[in-house]
Amino acid sequence: MAAEAVETIQREMTSFAxxxxxxxxxxxxxxxxxxxxxxxxxxxxxxCRATDLAAHYGLDKSxxxxxxxxxERAALIERRVDPDDHRVQLLHLTDPGRRIxxxxxxxxxxxxxxxxxxxxxxxxxxxxxxxxRYNGWSAPED
Amino acid sequence: MAAEAVETIQREMTSFAxxxxxxxxxxxxxxxxxxxxxxxxxxxxxxCRATDLAAHYGLDKSxxxxxxxxxERAALIERRVDPDDHRVQLLHLTDPGRRIxxxxxxxxxxxxxxxxxxxxxxxxxxxxxxxxRYNGWSAPED
DNA sequence: ACTCTTGGTTGCATAGTACAACTGGGCGGG
DNA sequence: CCCGCCCAGTTGTACTATGCAACCAAGAGT
Numbered sequence: 384m385a386a387e388a389v390e391t392i393q394r395e396m397t398s399f400a401x402x403x404x405x406x407x408x409x410x411x412x413x414x415x416x417x418x419x420x421x422x423x424x425x426x427x428x429x430x431c432r433a434t435d436l437a438a439h440y441g442l443d444k445s446x447x448x449x450x451x452x453x454x455e456r457a458a459l460i461e462r463r464v465d466p467d468d469h470r471v472q473l474l475h476l477t478d479p480g481r482r483i484x485x486x487x488x489x490x491x492x493x494x495x496x497x498x499x500x501x502x503x504x505x506x507x508x509x510x511x512x513x514x515x516r517y518n519g520w521s522a523p524e525d
Numbered sequence: 526m527a528a529e530a531v532e533t534i535q536r537e538m539t540s541f542a543x544x545x546x547x548x549x550x551x552x553x554x555x556x557x558x559x560x561x562x563x564x565x566x567x568x569x570x571x572x573c574r575a576t577d578l579a580a581h582y583g584l585d586k587s588x589x590x591x592x593x594x595x596x597e598r599a600a601l602i603e604r605r606v607d608p609d610d611h612r613v614q615l616l617h618l619t620d621p622g623r624r625i626x627x628x629x630x631x632x633x634x635x636x637x638x639x640x641x642x643x644x645x646x647x648x649x650x651x652x653x654x655x656x657x658r659y660n661g662w663s664a665p666e667d
Numbered sequence: 668a669c670t671c672t673t674g675g676t677t678g679c680a681t682a683g684t685a686c687a688a689c690t691g692g693g694c695g696g697g
Numbered sequence: 698c699c700c701g702c703c704c705a706g707t708t709g710t711a712c713t714a715t716g717c718a719a720c721c722a723a724g725a726g727t
Binding site (some may be wrong): 550 | 673674675677
Binding site (some may be wrong): 472 | 704705706707708715
C-alpha cells in the first residue's frame with residue numbers, strides 16, 4: 384500500500400536530513416554548507432546583492448551579512464558598491480573563491496559519484512527526476 | 526548521460542538538506558528534529574542508555590546528555606537508574622512523551638502525505654526504494 | 668585496595684541563526 | 698529644493714545546538 388511508501392520516504396528523508404545536518408559544518412575546512420551555497424549561487428549570478436541571497440534562501444539579512452563578511456575576509460568574494468545605487472553592494476567571486484568553490488564542488492561530486500557508482504543510469508535518472516519532483520519546481524534553485 | 530543525473534541528485538539533495546536544516550528547529554514548538562529523533566528511538570527501544578543514543582546518531586555524549594535533560598525537564602522521558610549498574614540511566618518515554626511523539630509523528634506524516642498526495646503509488650514505492658538504497662542498508666536507523 | 672574503564676555531567680568555546688535597533692544613501696511629493 | 702520615507706546593509710544581543718576536555722561516580726579486574 385502507498386501509505387507504507389510515504390512512511391518510508393518520510394523516514395529516509397528524516398534520516399538523510401539528520402546526517403546532512405551533522406556533516407554540513409565539516410564538509411570542507413573553508414566552507415560550511417551555507418557558505419558553499421552562497422558561493423555557488425554567486426557563480427551563477429555574479430554581481431548579485433546580499434538581499435537577493437537572503438530572500439532566495441530564506442535567511443535573515445543579518446545572517447547573510449555576516450556570512451558575506453566571513454567570505455570576504457577569506458578573500459573568496461569581493462564587495463563592490465553599485466555605481467547606480469550606493470546603498471547596494473554587488474558581490475563577486477574572486478579567483479581564489481572560484482578555485483575553492485570548484486574544489487569543493489569537485490569533492491562533493493566525487494562523493495556523490497562514489498555513492499552512486501553502481502547504480503544503473505536508468506535508476507539514476509528516475510531517482511533524479513523523483514527528487515526534482517519532490518523538491519518542487521516552484522523553487523528550482525532554493 | 527548519467528553524470529547529469531548524478532549532478533541533479535547532488536543538487537536536489539543539497540537543496541533538501543538546506544531546507545531541512547532551516548526548518549529542523551521549528552518543526553514543533555516542543556520538539557526539534559534531534560529531540561524528535563531521540564524520542565522516536567526510545568519508542569522503539571524503551572529503556573536504552575544515553576550512550577547508545579550518542580553512538581547511534583553520531584552525537585557527542587554531552588549533546589545527548591543535554592537533550593535528555595531537556596526532554597526530562599519537559600516530562601517527556603524519565604531516567605531510571607539501572608539497578609544492575611548504578612552508572613547507567615535507562616531512559617523511558619512517559620505517557621505525555623508518548624502522546625507528544627505520536628502527535629508530532631502524525632503531523633509530520635500529514636505533511637508528507639500532502640506533499641506526496643498526487644503521486645501515483647507506483648512512483649511512491651520506487652522513490653521510497655531509491656531513498657532506502659541511497660541511504661544504505663548499513664545504517665537502517667541512523 | 669588500587670587502578671582502569673565506562674556512563675554521564677559540566678564548563679568552556681564556537682557556529683549559525685533571528686530579531687531589533689541603527690546607519691546612511693536614494694527617492695518622491697509638496 | 699527639502700523633508701519624510703524607504704531600502705540595503707551592519708551591529709548588538711540573545712538563543713540553540715554542538716563538540717571537546719575535564720571532571721565525577723560506579724564497576725571490574727588484578
